[in-house]
Amino acid sequence: MERHLYSHDASMLAGEPIAVCFPESAEEVRRIVASCAAHGRPFVARGSGTGLTGGATPPVGAVVISTVRMNRVLEVDEMSRTAWVEPGVLNLDLTRRVERFGLHFAPDPSSQQSCSIGGNVANNSGGPHCLADGVTAAHVMAIDVVLPDGSTARLGGSEAEPAGYDLRGVFVGSEGMFGVATAVLVRLTRTPSDVSTMLIDFVDVAHGAGTVSAIIADGIVPAALEMMDRLCIAAVEEYLHAGLPTDAAAVLLVETTGDPARVAEESRRITEIALANRARTVRVAADDAERALLWKGRKSAFGAVARIAPNYYLHDTVVPRHRLTAVLSGVYEIADRHRLQVMNVFHAGDGNLHPILMFDRRDPGVMERVHAAGEEIVRLSVENGGVLSGEHGIGLEKRDLMPLMFDDDDLHSQDLLRSVFDPRRLANPGKVLPTAATCGDLQGVPEGTWI
Amino acid sequence: MRDLKSDPVLRAFAEEIGPTDAVSIVGSGSTGPHGRGRVVRAPSGILEVRADEMTVRCRAGTPVAELSVALAELGQRVALPTTAGTVGGALARGRSDHFRLGRGPVRDTLLGAVWIDHRGGLVAGGGPTVKNVSGFDLPRLMVGSWGTLGALAEVILRTNPVPRASGWFRRSCSDRSELFAIRVATHRPVSLLWDGADLWMFAEGHPDDLTRLADDWTAVSDGPVLPESVRTSLDPEIAVRAVEARDAESRRVTEVGVGIVHSSRPLGEALAPPRPDPRVVDLCRRVKTTFDPSGRFNPGVDVLDLAR
Numbered sequence: 001m002e003r004h005l006y007s008h009d010a011s012m013l014a015g016e017p018i019a020v021c022f023p024e025s026a027e028e029v030r031r032i033v034a035s036c037a038a039h040g041r042p043f044v045a046r047g048s049g050t051g052l053t054g055g056a057t058p059p060v061g062a063v064v065i066s067t068v069r070m071n072r073v074l075e076v077d078e079m080s081r082t083a084w085v086e087p088g089v090l091n092l093d094l095t096r097r098v099e100r101f102g103l104h105f106a107p108d109p110s111s112q113q114s115c116s117i118g119g120n121v122a123n124n125s126g127g128p129h130c131l132a133d134g135v136t137a138a139h140v141m142a143i144d145v146v147l148p149d150g151s152t153a154r155l156g157g158s159e160a161e162p163a164g165y166d167l168r169g170v171f172v173g174s175e176g177m178f179g180v181a182t183a184v185l186v187r188l189t190r191t192p193s194d195v196s197t198m199l200i201d202f203v204d205v206a207h208g209a210g211t212v213s214a215i216i217a218d219g220i221v222p223a224a225l226e227m228m229d230r231l232c233i234a235a236v237e238e239y240l241h242a243g244l245p246t247d248a249a250a251v252l253l254v255e256t257t258g259d260p261a262r263v264a265e266e267s268r269r270i271t272e273i274a275l276a277n278r279a280r281t282v283r284v285a286a287d288d289a290e291r292a293l294l295w296k297g298r299k300s301a302f303g304a305v306a307r308i309a310p311n312y313y314l315h316d317t318v319v320p321r322h323r324l325t326a327v328l329s330g331v332y333e334i335a336d337r338h339r340l341q342v343m344n345v346f347h348a349g350d351g352n353l354h355p356i357l358m359f360d361r362r363d364p365g366v367m368e369r370v371h372a373a374g375e376e377i378v379r380l381s382v383e384n385g386g387v388l389s390g391e392h393g394i395g396l397e398k399r400d401l402m403p404l405m406f407d408d409d410d411l412h413s414q415d416l417l418r419s420v421f422d423p424r425r426l427a428n429p430g431k432v433l434p435t436a437a438t439c440g441d442l443q444g445v446p447e448g449t450w451i
Numbered sequence: 452m453r454d455l456k457s458d459p460v461l462r463a464f465a466e467e468i469g470p471t472d473a474v475s476i477v478g479s480g481s482t483g484p485h486g487r488g489r490v491v492r493a494p495s496g497i498l499e500v501r502a503d504e505m506t507v508r509c510r511a512g513t514p515v516a517e518l519s520v521a522l523a524e525l526g527q528r529v530a531l532p533t534t535a536g537t538v539g540g541a542l543a544r545g546r547s548d549h550f551r552l553g554r555g556p557v558r559d560t561l562l563g564a565v566w567i568d569h570r571g572g573l574v575a576g577g578g579p580t581v582k583n584v585s586g587f588d589l590p591r592l593m594v595g596s597w598g599t600l601g602a603l604a605e606v607i608l609r610t611n612p613v614p615r616a617s618g619w620f621r622r623s624c625s626d627r628s629e630l631f632a633i634r635v636a637t638h639r640p641v642s643l644l645w646d647g648a649d650l651w652m653f654a655e656g657h658p659d660d661l662t663r664l665a666d667d668w669t670a671v672s673d674g675p676v677l678p679e680s681v682r683t684s685l686d687p688e689i690a691v692r693a694v695e696a697r698d699a700e701s702r703r704v705t706e707v708g709v710g711i712v713h714s715s716r717p718l719g720e721a722l723a724p725p726r727p728d729p730r731v732v733d734l735c736r737r738v739k740t741t742f743d744p745s746g747r748f749n750p751g752v753d754v755l756d757l758a759r
Contacts, residue, residue, distance in 0.1 A: 079634055080687040080708060101635075124584045135582065137591075138559050153730035160709045161546060161595070161684035163727045164735040164755050166558060169591030173584050190639050217503035219526045219612035259638065261659035318580045320504050350582040351504075387578040388585040398585075405585055406575065407453050413574045413742075414587045420737045432586060 006046065006064045010111075012313075013054030013396050017044070017064040024069045026144060026152070026182035033180060034150030036063055036426060044428045045180040047087060047119030050111040052314060053395030055123065055175045059430050065180060067118050073097050074183065081188045082141060082158065087118025087181045091125075094186070103188040106133035109391065110299055118181050124173030126391035128224040128298070131349040132257075133189055135391065137172040142185035145171065145178075148422040158185060170417060175393050176428040178421035192223070192257035196267040197285040199294055200274045201248035205229060208250035209324035211277040212348045215254070216321060218273060220266050223257040225349025226298055229328075232343040232356075235304035242297045248280065252348065253298050301345040302356075309341060309358035313370050315377055319386035321351045330380045331355045338373040340366075352390035353381065379404060394432045402434050452575035455565050460494045460510070461573055461604045467491055468602055470571040473747045476598040478543070479514065479536025486598075486749035493539045493604055497521050505581060505610050506562065511539030511603040527610040530554040539603040545595025549677065550653065552708050553641030554611070557594060563607035564590040566600075569743045579607050592738065598749045600742040614655040617641070620668035624650035627691055634707060643707035644675055647694045650707075651675050678702050678715040684724055685710045693722045727755060 008014040018041075023029045036043045042062040049056055058064050070086035073094060077083065078101050085094060091112040095104040108127035109115055115125070121143065126135040133139075142156035156168030171178050202208040208227055215222065228236065229250050237244040244251065252274070256266040271282045285291040305312045319327045328344065335342035335357065346354040355377055359366045378388060382404045389398060402411060415433055418425075455461070468474055473488030493511035497518060500507045502525040509518060515535045522528050532548035535541035547556045563577030576589030593603060624630050625648055633650060634643065642653035651674045654661055664670075685693060687710035694712070697703045703714040712718060727735070735755055739746075 077688070079631055079691075080710075124588075126582055126584075130582070134555070134559060135584075137588070138555065147730070147734075151730050153728055153734065155731065157725065158686040158710070159684045159724060160551065160556065160706075160711055163724070164731055165600075165738050166545075166591045166595055167731065167734055167738075169558060169594070170588055173588050193638065213503040216505060219502075221505070221612060259656055259660035259663075261657035261663075265657055318578075318582050320501075320580060322501070322503055347582070351580055352582050385579055387580055387583040390580070390582040391584055393584050394586060402586060405452055405578065407456070409568070409572050410452065410575050411586075413568065413576065413589055416741050417587050417589060417592065417738075420734060420741050 006066065007058065009049045009051040009054060009056040011052050011054045011057070011395070011397060013057045015058040015062070016060045017058040018061045020064040020066060022066050022069050026146065029065060029180050029182050030146045030150060030152055032063065032065055033146045033148065037148065037150045037424070040424070040426070042426050042429050045118065045122070045176045047116030047122070048090070048114050050115045051119065051123060051395065052316070052392045053389070053397035055393050055395035055428070055431060057396060067116065070182065076101065080158070081190065082185055083188055084183055084185050085117050086183055087116060087121070089117045091115050091117060091120060098188055099191065102191050104191050105186060106130065106139055106189040107136045110302065117184055117186065121172050121181050121184055122174065122176045123391065123393045126347070126350070126352070128226055128347055131225055131347065132221045132223045137169060139187040139189070140168065140172050140184060141187060143168055143171055143181050144183040145181055147179040148424065148427040156185070173393070175395060175432050177418055177431060179427060194260045194263040195255060195257045195291070196263050197291040197294055198254045198267065198270060199244070199283040200252045200254060200279045201245045201281055202250045202279055203248065205250045205328055206325045207278045208252055209328065209348065211252060211274050211279065212324060213321045214273045214277055215270055216349065218269065220256070220269060222254050222266070222270070222349060224253065224255040225347070226253040227251070227344065227346055227348035228253070228298065228301065229344040231308070231341065232301055232304070232345045235307055235343065236297045236301055238307060239304040240297050240300060242293045244297060245281070253294055298345070305343070305356060305358060309360055311359050311361045313357045313374060315353070315355045315357070315374055316389050316392040317353050317378055317381035317386055318390035319351045319353060319381050319384050323384040323386070324348065324351060327353065327380060327384050327386070331377055334373050334376045334380070338369040340369060340373055347390070350390060351386065375401070396431060399432055400434050402432070452563060452565070452578060455575055455605060456573045458605070460496070461565060464494050464602070464604050465567045465571055465573050468567045468571050471747070473750045474602070475749055476543070476602050478512070478540025481536035481540065486751045488747065488750055491602065493537070493602060498605070500525055500527070502527050506579065506607055507610050508605065508607045509538060510605050511537065511542070513538045515541055522610055523613065526613050528613050529608050529610050530560050531557060538606060538608070542594050542603060542606065543596060543598045549644060549706050549711070550642050552643060552706065553639060553655065558591065560608045561590045561594055561606060562609055564593055564603060565605040566593060567602040567604055569601070569745065569747055573604070574601065577607070581609055595754065597752050597754055599739060599752050599754060601748060616658040616661050617653065617655040618661055619671045619674045620652045620654060620664055621649055621671045622668050623648065627695065630691065630707065642674065644704050645691070645694055645707050646675060646702065646704045647697055649675070675704055677704055677713040679713070681714045681717050683712045683714065683718055683722070685712060685722065689722065693718055696722070
């Protein structure tokens with residue numbers, strides 16, 4: 001029964017582990033991996049299982065290595081603004097541990113209450129506040145890893161320019177296919193002194209998207225720049241009663257942080273730009289309580305979905321900001337054509353779309369329509385100069401769409417990199433790279449896996 | 452990334468590299484060893500600057516100075532050292548300047564790239580947007596690779612807006628406890644440089660915020676002169692120790708919070724950077740033999756040696 005709980009992540013993609021291990025130390029991880037290597041047994045490292053692409057879905061017969069019991073913050077260095085942490089430390093727990101120093105961990109995925117640092121490293125996770133401060137790769141200096149052959153190494157280091165190739169850099173975002181992280185040296189970010197949070201509403205999506213581009217082109221990089229569309233606003237308001245304008249076609253949640261004069265000026269300038277782009281109203285949070293309420297609205301969007309439909313499928317692509325309007329109208333058209341409801345709540349400042357297709361899986365044939373619509377959204381994004389994924393990763397979900405961005409030579413080169421770390425293809429096989437690029441994994445997609 | 456490969460200029464560069472003999476990739480020729488092969492130079496040219504995307508696409512042979520001028524016209528800049536010759540050279544070297552603390556390292560500027568592999572073919576990695584986790588991040592491997600894995604042809608870089616105001620500030624600071632207190636109190640300095648007697652800070656932002664810094668700091672026209680002879684990358688704490696251990700004849704300046712030490716003479720064995728662990732050495736060798744099996748790119752150049 002318990003094994004079944006580890007047969008999938010937060011996606012709908014299920015596999016079947018042969019065993020689940022709960023190591024409490026790097027040495028225990030090493031022994032588990034060495035044992036897998038000795039027996040040619042595939043293994044999958046797993047953090048909190050909040051991934052959305054089947055990245056932690058075990059191939060049939062794989063050993064799952066859960067890092068939940070490796071959850072200690074080992075060391076905090078205020079001078080260097082760094083901390084050594086174990087991979088099972090939860091993202092928000094790390095920030096809570098260091099906030100007394102006026103520091104925080106910048107990547108803040110919506111799942112930050114439950115996702116782990118190890119998972120953040122595997123997926124190179126982002127979050128609303130990565131617009132100004134960068135995603136996980138920019139906040140990881142070193143990683144202690146157990147390589148797929150059972151040996152150990154420290155990739156990167158506390159020094160700025162360690163010798164050799166940037167193995168740390170390629171390990172981040174490798175989706176558990178290059179080894180298992182057992183400790184991570186993260187960079188901590190100074191929490192800004194001043195903050196201004198604005199909610200700006202529009203009568204059409206195009207002017208909301210135009211405001212996003214105009215703010216960035218004006219030389220302002222807000223700490224966060226999020227968008228919610230009409231359906232999302234309505235769902236959140238019904239759920240939260242935050243005073244959101246339910247008659248608006250789109251709202252932007254904009255946050256600017258830093259020193260006082262800068263924040264005041266950026267706030268004023270953003271208001272001017274928004275009004276010039278036909279914003280209807282600009283609501284500036286008067287205090288921390290109102291700011292928290294506005295953010296709660298943004299972060300509870302996924303919970304609010306349940307009020308509309310029992311099931312949803314969350315997508316993740318990135319497009320250049322100047323293509324946001326065109327791609328969003330394409331997303332609505334695709335959903336209409338497949339007779340699905342869609343709502344959008346996303347990191348507009350990064351061009352990082354998160355269309356949420358909502359449905360009732362008991363409806364006959366609905367899953368086929370959900371998947372057809374999802375693939376069309378991904379294709380549309382890439383055709384508009386975008387990419388397959390901004391922060392959720394490729395996993396199983398988008399593996400076979402990789403050729404939309406990369407040709408055979410590119411994919412072969414990615415497979416070469418993987419072979420440097422894992423020539424026997426035991427670490428999380430079957431993910432990221434389409435089978436044609438990998439010369440055949442030991443384990444393909446498990447039978448019955450549903451993509 | 453697929454569509455970038457149709458550029459005839461890149462195809463011509465790939466043909467020039469070809470599939471067989473040893474090549475030495477030269478940027479502006481301003482720095483560093485280049486191996487012992489046939490000399491090749493990447494094509495030059497800025498292809499697209501977009502302030503609203505905070506990205507620029509250019510060929511690897513583009514001079515950093517030319518790129519900086521083009522970006523400045525749109526109020527943007529890129530975190531490559533201004534002293535670097537070409538964009539490709541700056542990336543291949545992978546060394547950041549002393550504004551790294553605030554502007555970020557060179558390695559975080561490269562979003563996407565097209566390079567020529569050992570077979571003389573065009574390979575693309577990364578992507579055109581700032582946020583992207585589509586597949587393994589091969590461009591990361593190219594930064595700091597000293598041209599030993601392939602020849603960079605075209606790159607997409609992240610840019611940032613130029614702040615309204617900036618300036619150097621100085622205050623006296625002669626011991627580590629004082630340094631620690633200041634470091635903890637300063638918000639997000641772009642550069643903090645300490646020579647054991649004085650601390651310099653480079654700050655950027657709104658003019659009024661900078662003016663307020665004058666309560667604790669003295670505005671100065673320039674930062675310290677950095678000793679150019681030796682540049683050592685250390686743990687930031689050990690770098691502070693290196694400055695404390697200076698003698699009367701030597702000058703040492705450390706980038707606080709980063710750990711680079713600029714010194715007029717070598718720091719000595721006790722303060723040598725850590726040797727990479729044997730498994731990392733082994734992985735680096737495997738990277739080299741995997742991506743350049745015949746050793747044709749910059750032969751004789753070893754990334755592990757260069758960092759010593």
